[in-house]
Amino acid sequence: MTTTFNLEQLVRKNVLKLTPYSSARDEFTGFKNSMIFLDANENPFENGVNRYPDPQQRTVKDVLAIQKGVLDSQILLGNGSDEVLDLIFRVFCEPKVDNIITLPPTYGMYKVLAEINDIENREVLLTEDFKLNTNAILERIDSNTKLLFICSPNNPTGNIFNSQAIETLLKSFNGIVVIDEAYIDFSSCSSWVNRLEEFPNLFVTQTLSKAYGMAGIRLGICYASKDIIGIINKVKPPYNVNELTQLKALERLDNLELVRSEIFSITEGKTKLFKALNELSWIEKVYPSEANFLLLKVDNASKRYDQLIQKGIVVRDRSSQPLCHNTLRITIGTQGENIKLIEVLKTI
Numbered sequence: 001m002t003t004t005f006n007l008e009q010l011v012r013k014n015v016l017k018l019t020p021y022s023s024a025r026d027e028f029t030g031f032k033n034s035m036i037f038l039d040a041n042e043n044p045f046e047n048g049v050n051r052y053p054d055p056q057q058r059t060v061k062d063v064l065a066i067q068k069g070v071l072d073s074q075i076l077l078g079n080g081s082d083e084v085l086d087l088i089f090r091v092f093c094e095p096k097v098d099n100i101i102t103l104p105p106t107y108g109m110y111k112v113l114a115e116i117n118d119i120e121n122r123e124v125l126l127t128e129d130f131k132l133n134t135n136a137i138l139e140r141i142d143s144n145t146k147l148l149f150i151c152s153p154n155n156p157t158g159n160i161f162n163s164q165a166i167e168t169l170l171k172s173f174n175g176i177v178v179i180d181e182a183y184i185d186f187s188s189c190s191s192w193v194n195r196l197e198e199f200p201n202l203f204v205t206q207t208l209s210k211a212y213g214m215a216g217i218r219l220g221i222c223y224a225s226k227d228i229i230g231i232i233n234k235v236k237p238p239y240n241v242n243e244l245t246q247l248k249a250l251e252r253l254d255n256l257e258l259v260r261s262e263i264f265s266i267t268e269g270k271t272k273l274f275k276a277l278n279e280l281s282w283i284e285k286v287y288p289s290e291a292n293f294l295l296l297k298v299d300n301a302s303k304r305y306d307q308l309i310q311k312g313i314v315v316r317d318r319s320s321q322p323l324c325h326n327t328l329r330i331t332i333g334t335q336g337e338n339i340k341l342i343e344v345l346k347t348i
Helices: 013-017 058-068 081-092 109-116 134-140 163-172 226-235 243-253 256-277 301-310 335-345
Strands: 075-079 099-102 120-123 145-151 176-180 202-207 219-223 283-286 293-298 327-331
Touching: 013 226, 058 075, 058 243, 075 081, 075 226, 081 109, 081 145, 081 176, 081 202, 081 219, 081 226, 099 109, 109 120, 134 163, 145 163, 163 176, 256 283, 256 293, 256 335, 301 327
Parallel strands: 099 120, 099 145, 145 176, 176 202
Antiparallel strands: 075 219, 202 219, 283 293, 293 327
């Protein structure tokens, strides 16, 4: 089944009518050192951050557009991916009326944002082997389903979903398919950003928090059609990404060789850790992962978590998640941290 996608029919009526706030930096975009800026009620004494940041983060978008092979107009930046995700709720979902679909076990913020925005969250569990249950997903869709969230590589399971299954959902669902690619840089699979032109309802989120090592600056990125980005820009706060974040992001994006080197080191460490974990009798299964973490099924997750805490190592107990009973999620650390972890695991 192939549907006809109509963006305007999906957007909340009040958002379509909305005239967005126009900041001083939106109205005057030129910049010359000789200009005297008396338009934004800023403190005139220069200290590096006395001026408002570029509300459209043009320089950062220029770099990302070249690196990703998209247009600037297909990019939206946010104060972390969570802000970007919240914005699409506010654009597309009418409180107390519309619904979304999530696929547990998955990133917990989708559910939280649905609750904050008073949107029904229809959960469709993954299969026992953590695959998409495509038929079950399509059965839960109705005329008020606006968003479908797919985290791939998935958190906390670490696996990437079959592209054919995702393509079926993109073609069959008349709403927005949000593919969360927070961990895509650790995967051998291609990003869905490369297929934006094929699917008008495709919305891809990425981040600088994981592979780029910049969790502290809070920069989330989304890629979509220029029409979708244009509508989301209507509700975006005017200065949502601060000047320091933009500058630090540019530094990191200009040093991709270092980023790739760190990704290689993390991937190599994951391979060694995967092998070592499989040799421990109290670990029942180590799930394959295309992210920077491993999910383990153990004999007693609560007990093993406490033992590791006592040894000064903090991991994540994911046992409360559907299909994840007695599981621990372990992030790949530095070589030294991984060696220490293995040494400790052999003693408990």
